[in-house]
Amino acid sequence: MSYVIRWEEGVLIVLDQRALPQEERWVRCRTAKEVLELIRTLGIRGAPLIGIATGYAFALEAYNFSGEDVNALRTHLVKLIEAFEHHSRPTAYNLFRTLDRLKSIISKRFEDVEELRTKVVQLAEQIYREEIEACRKIGDYGAELLPEKCTVLTHCNAGELATGMYGTALAVIYRAVEQGKEIRVIATETRPLLQGARLTCYELRKHGIPVTLIVDSAIAHIMERHKVDCVIVGADRITKDGFVANKIGTRTIAIAARFHKVPFYVAAPISTVDPYRTAAEFEIEYRSPEEVVLFGGKRTAPTDISVLNPAFDVTPPDLISGIITDHGVYEPPFRELIELAKQLARSQ
Numbered sequence: 645m646s647y648v649i650r651w652e653e654g655v656l657i658v659l660d661q662r663a664l665p666q667e668e669r670w671v672r673c674r675t676a677k678e679v680l681e682l683i684r685t686l687g688i689r690g691a692p693l694i695g696i697a698t699g700y701a702f703a704l705e706a707y708n709f710s711g712e713d714v715n716a717l718r719t720h721l722v723k724l725i726e727a728f729e730h731h732s733r734p735t736a737y738n739l740f741r742t743l744d745r746l747k748s749i750i751s752k753r754f755e756d757v758e759e760l761r762t763k764v765v766q767l768a769e770q771i772y773r774e775e776i777e778a779c780r781k782i783g784d785y786g787a788e789l790l791p792e793k794c795t796v797l798t799h800c801n802a803g804e805l806a807t808g809m810y811g812t813a814l815a816v817i818y819r820a821v822e823q824g825k826e827i828r829v830i831a832t833e834t835r836p837l838l839q840g841a842r843l844t845c846y847e848l849r850k851h852g853i854p855v856t857l858i859v860d861s862a863i864a865h866i867m868e869r870h871k872v873d874c875v876i877v878g879a880d881r882i883t884k885d886g887f888v889a890n891k892i893g894t895r896t897i898a899i900a901a902r903f904h905k906v907p908f909y910v911a912a913p914i915s916t917v918d919p920y921r922t923a924a925e926f927e928i929e930y931r932s933p934e935e936v937v938l939f940g941g942k943r944t945a946p947t948d949i950s951v952l953n954p955a956f957d958v959t960p961p962d963l964i965s966g967i968i969t970d971h972g973v974y975e976p977p978f979r980e981l982i983e984l985a986k987q988l989a990r991s992q
Contacts (some may be wrong), residue, residue: 690806695738698766778913786816800891802878827977887923917985
């Protein structure tokens, strides 16, 4: 596995995913504002990676703070938290979990700037390590579900590009291949930004795993006419009532999978579980109409129409066979998973 984000003493080096697969472009960020802009414009994407990058954004500000007044640094970081809360992407929970952990640190008493700086940088590095280990465990637990020969359908990109290393849904596939299993992947193109075509196919091809690309609207036909053993997708937020927010189209896949009796799994770390909000209590991000009506820089629809472009949808627990986490595989309605997430959130 390769990294997609790296900390180098006051500089955050990030793989700009907007340029893939044509170019592996690395961006050097020195401010939180630069990281926030990459998150907003999908240079950095995937709930776990957004959480990691948010931690490092604050590490950049703390590390590069030149003043000697610890209260001035604290005030600066509090204002940055407000900026990330109101001007980032509202659906992915990992970002808000990172901000909650930062608030907990910043609220404590510190003798000087160096002490607070050290704590903020250490938290960023800790979050990165936690997410990598979580994805490794997801791979271990999920691989046990796959038979020796298996065709997996996945949606969007839930691999190392979305997490920092290994991935969530793709971690299951990588681990199964390491165990000697014969795995084939069917990847949806994932309109309108083609994360499946651009990123998942790029990633799987790099690791030598057979992948077949399909258009999103072919899902039910493929399940009917071709062998699909299971569906594995990632998640941007899992709510306290067991609903899963993920890339738009996920709910459609879950409905098709239920009709065709194909197991439908979600793979996500415990850090993606929001134990405090229901599916009705958080915001679904809507993105620019231009993402839908422009293709290759050319307009593909008339100018005098309205466009709805939700980035995510929400899948109810009764359409989900199981959620594969770093703490094991949970079955609906996921009460034990939600309670565990609540306990872990309180302890951090």
